[in-house]
Amino acid sequence: MQANSKAARALIELDRTYGADNYKPLDLVVERGEGVWLYDVDGKRYLDCISAYSAVNQGHCHPRIQAALVEQAGKVPLTSRAMYNDRLGRFLKKLTAVTGYDRALPMNTGAEAIETAIKLVRRWGYEVKGIPDNAAEIIVFSDNFHGRTTTIISASTDAGYRRHFGPFMPGFAFVNYGDADGLERAITPNTCAILVEPIQGEGGVNVPPEGFLKRAWALCREHDVLFAADEIQTGFGRTGDLFACDFDNIKPDVLVVGKALGGGYYPISAALASDALMSLFKPGDHGSTFGGNPLASAVGEAALDVIVEEKLAARARYAGAKVMQGLRAVQSPLVKEIRGRGLLIGIELTIPARKLSYALLERGVAAKDTHERVLRIAPPLVIEDDAIDFLLAQYRQAVEAL
Numbered sequence: 001m002q003a004n005s006k007a008a009r010a011l012i013e014l015d016r017t018y019g020a021d022n023y024k025p026l027d028l029v030v031e032r033g034e035g036v037w038l039y040d041v042d043g044k045r046y047l048d049c050i051s052a053y054s055a056v057n058q059g060h061c062h063p064r065i066q067a068a069l070v071e072q073a074g075k076v077p078l079t080s081r082a083m084y085n086d087r088l089g090r091f092l093k094k095l096t097a098v099t100g101y102d103r104a105l106p107m108n109t110g111a112e113a114i115e116t117a118i119k120l121v122r123r124w125g126y127e128v129k130g131i132p133d134n135a136a137e138i139i140v141f142s143d144n145f146h147g148r149t150t151t152i153i154s155a156s157t158d159a160g161y162r163r164h165f166g167p168f169m170p171g172f173a174f175v176n177y178g179d180a181d182g183l184e185r186a187i188t189p190n191t192c193a194i195l196v197e198p199i200q201g202e203g204g205v206n207v208p209p210e211g212f213l214k215r216a217w218a219l220c221r222e223h224d225v226l227f228a229a230d231e232i233q234t235g236f237g238r239t240g241d242l243f244a245c246d247f248d249n250i251k252p253d254v255l256v257v258g259k260a261l262g263g264g265y266y267p268i269s270a271a272l273a274s275d276a277l278m279s280l281f282k283p284g285d286h287g288s289t290f291g292g293n294p295l296a297s298a299v300g301e302a303a304l305d306v307i308v309e310e311k312l313a314a315r316a317r318y319a320g321a322k323v324m325q326g327l328r329a330v331q332s333p334l335v336k337e338i339r340g341r342g343l344l345i346g347i348e349l350t351i352p353a354r355k356l357s358y359a360l361l362e363r364g365v366a367a368k369d370t371h372e373r374v375l376r377i378a379p380p381l382v383i384e385d386d387a388i389d390f391l392l393a394q395y396r397q398a399v400e401a402l
């Protein structure tokens with residue numbers, strides 16, 4: 001498909017000429033966003049069903065988050081952690097209160113927060129569990145996505161993420177996602193943690209079998225293994241609970257968050273843990289020039305306020321049920337399964353999902369394939385009934401046009 005105007009094509013060309021070819025974006029050149037809507041350079045409106053991979057749960061340009069950003073930008077945006085700033089403590093207090101943890105270590109991107117969690121659980125493995133030095137193992141799951149650093153892709157089972165990027169970091173053991181018996185077999189005295197997404201987003205919106213997380217949690221308790229949850233994509237209301245682990249009444253030992261913590265304005269991530277666990281980090285053990293900066297702290301605080309005060313988890317539950325019901329009402333031999341929870345929904349097709357993505361884009365809905373045959377529907381959580389009706393009407397037409 002071609003972007004509709006010469007201006008749009010020229011902008012795409014700039015990107016393609018001067019950028020690395022490491023993404024395959026939709027032919028959509030966004031100029032402006034508001035709530036659940038995006039506007040391209042030709043003024044055409046699209047319902048955003050990508051939400052920057054769930055980083056814009058609060059909707060585009062939320063006025064409260066924007067105001068916090070602008071105000072702090074005029075004071076001091078960056079100090080580094082060489083000194084204290086007047087925003088970080090407030091942000092950490094709010095983040096730990098909202099999530100129910102004692103302490104948070106702020107970073108920027110999701111991958112950095114995962115790296116933080118990896119260091120933390122290994123440190124615990126050596127200093128508390130007594131694993132021999134350099135022998136700690138973290139159990140990860142098939143089709144996971146935790147980020148793109150060389151350590152994190154060492155924990156990936158996707159050949160596409162790993163090809164010609166080795167040598168890889170040792171210390172990861174692999175178990176099929178959802179296989180609790182396999183997990184039990186994989187635990188050794190050197191296992192320090194499991195790292196798990198409660199629902200896999202990038203892996204194709206995979207919801208594990210009922211009881212899997214609870215059993216994994218129990219196995220961790222039984223074998224003195226930490227349970228680290230990657231809620232970078234599922235967190236902050238996306239799945240209809242504040243965190244997807246809440247659905248199973250599980251409180252991870254380490255909770256990793258990112259994306260929506262920045263309210264669509266700023267990259268903010270964090271690893272959260274108990275006092276005892278986080279105290280294993282000492283000065284110099286970990287850090288980031290930008291992590292916890294005053295601008296991020298002000299934005300993060302406002303982003304959390306919006307999530308809580310606008311009851312975004314409950315809204316995702318309501319809207320998700322409505323969207324799911326509407327999508328399932330459209331019968332087509334090309335649709336194999338529709339799955340997910342809250343507003344993290346995957347439509348598995350019998351044909352490449354790109355085709356449906358383009359059919360929707362032509363009709364004013366921006367949604368993208370995650371795995372080859374799965375289209376993800378994940379609009380901002382502030383979506384209202386009229387936008388849901390629009391989505392379902394366009395979906396019906398797009399499927400019929402395939």
Ligand SMILES: Cc1ncc(COP(=O)(O)O)c(C=O)c1O
Binds near residue numbers: 197233
């Ligand atoms: C579950 C999960 N973990 C980690 C990441 C990596 O986050 P980032 O792209 O901010 O590094 C992502 C990004 O999609 C994710 O979905």
